[in-house]
Amino acid sequence: MTRSLLTIDLAALRRNVERLREAAGSAEVWAVVKADGYGHGALDCARAALAAGARGLCVATVGEGAALRDAFREPRILVMGPLAHGDVERALGAGLEVVAVDPVLPPGVPVHVKVDTGMGRFGMSPEEALALPGDRVVGIMSHLATADEDDEGFVREQLERFRTVADAFPGAVRHVANSAATLRFPDARFEAVRCGIAVYGLSPFPGRRPSDDGLEPVLSWRSHVAVEKTLSADESTGYGRRFVAERKTRIGLVPVGYGDGFRRGLTGTEVSVDGERRRVLGTVSMDSFAVELGDARAGAPVALIGDGILAEEHASRLGTINYEVVCGIRCGPERTKRRVVDG
Incomplete structure (x- = not known):
């Protein structure tokens, strides 16, 4: 008898992705599998998410992305964290897309510009983003600070700031919604949504059960x-x-x-x-x-x-x-x- 047993139910994960695809409407679902798939196992969970219709994978580091690319040749893999020395070359070799958090765009790789619309973490100001050349940019993104809270006011402010920047980059994929926003804010979905916690059947909302939003713990x-x-x-x-x-x-x-x-x-x-x-x-x-x-x-x-x-x-x-x-x-x-x- 083992001390303890961790069981990962991939059928439940696929159903969660299907639920998120339903909520996302026409937007693509990108599954966030950083930190070893939130402790669930990145490779297994990525495979199940893609089988359920997720169109992209999101990670925090180039190392995480490269490990996924070894297993999956086709899907978009986006590295959302800051890049360390040597990461650009490694990302280029693995066919990864990267996030630019300041106005110095990494050379040679597809870039998603991250705009700080109010999260106060990684990301450039709207003014810095608007000064960038559009030919290098394949995506525009931000991150919502309060999508899981009852008061919608700050989310609305962030979305308005985001639209102002995104409109200046026609053709770039716009993505700002996390799990909570995917389930709660239709106008935050744009062309893609980045879903993490809900993929694993965990509630993105304080005080709610996963089943309240049609999710199943994995x-x-x-x-x-x-x-x-x-x-x-x-x-x-x-x-x-x-x-x-x-x-x-x-x-x-x-x-x-x-x-x-x-x-x-x-x-x-x-x-x-x-x-x-x-x-x-x-x-x-x-x-x-x-x-x-x-x-x-x-x-x-x-x-x-x-x-x-x-x-x-x-x-x-x-x-x-x-x-x-x-x-x-x-x-x-x-x-x-x-x-x-x-x-």
């Missing part, structure tokens, strides 16, 4: 109860005695901890033990955590994510976003087995 993470113990009243489990039993209490020890990406702050979150929701008790250790056991016994299956337990729930407990939860799972043969299924 990743599940399971382990088991390795040891069962009974605490008497006033006995504790874990560092710092953060859980002290008030009465006779059965607990199970699960061989997953923050060394695997199950964060220390997840005390009090719920997992599924033998199909029943149970609380995580005490301090999460590097290699294990304790959980309420109820009537379950040693060997009982434990779902950390899956079987109704959502990454969004753990993110809420941690005060973070679901992106960080799934990207933080460590998947390697030394600790966690990974398997890919298709339905």
Whole structure:
């Protein structure tokens, strides 16, 4: 029995891409597979996304793009991050497209001009973009800061700034929508949308479940109860005695901890033990955590994510976003087995 098992469901991913294509209308869907496909596996997820009709792939680095090009000869692959020394030559050799974040355009490669319309990160000002020669530019892009928030005002401001620049580059592919904007703002879709988190069946909206937008989680993470113990009243489990039993209490020890990406702050979150929701008790250790056991016994299956337990729930407990939860799972043969299924 493995310590823990990460399962990636490619059929669910394809359905998510189909849902996003439906939302995008005439715009192409470009799947964002940076950071090893948000922890899901870039190559497997890229292949499934393309099979479901995605027309392009987006990554953060030339290294990520080159690895994808080795596997996929045809699709557009866009490197969205800043370029390091030697990256232009490598991008050219791999047939990648790159993003220009300042007015000095990289030579010899297809360039997408990134305009900072209000995100305050990478990107040139609208004035700098408007001064560029149009013959080098194949795409115009920006990034929305608040597409997942209730107030639409700042999104509308960003879109207006973006249109002012994009109109000066006829023929260039315009793309600004992320997952949230694809699902929520029809006028943000233009010719292409860049979808990341929703491809993996995770909600781009705080406080919402994936199913609220027709999405299915692609990743599940399971382990088991390795040891069962009974605490008497006033006995504790874990560092710092953060859980002290008030009465006779059965607990199970699960061989997953923050060394695997199950964060220390997840005390009090719920997992599924033998199909029943149970609380995580005490301090999460590097290699294990304790959980309420109820009537379950040693060997009982434990779902950390899956079987109704959502990454969004753990993110809420941690005060973070679901992106960080799934990207933080460590998947390697030394600790966690990974398997890919298709339905």
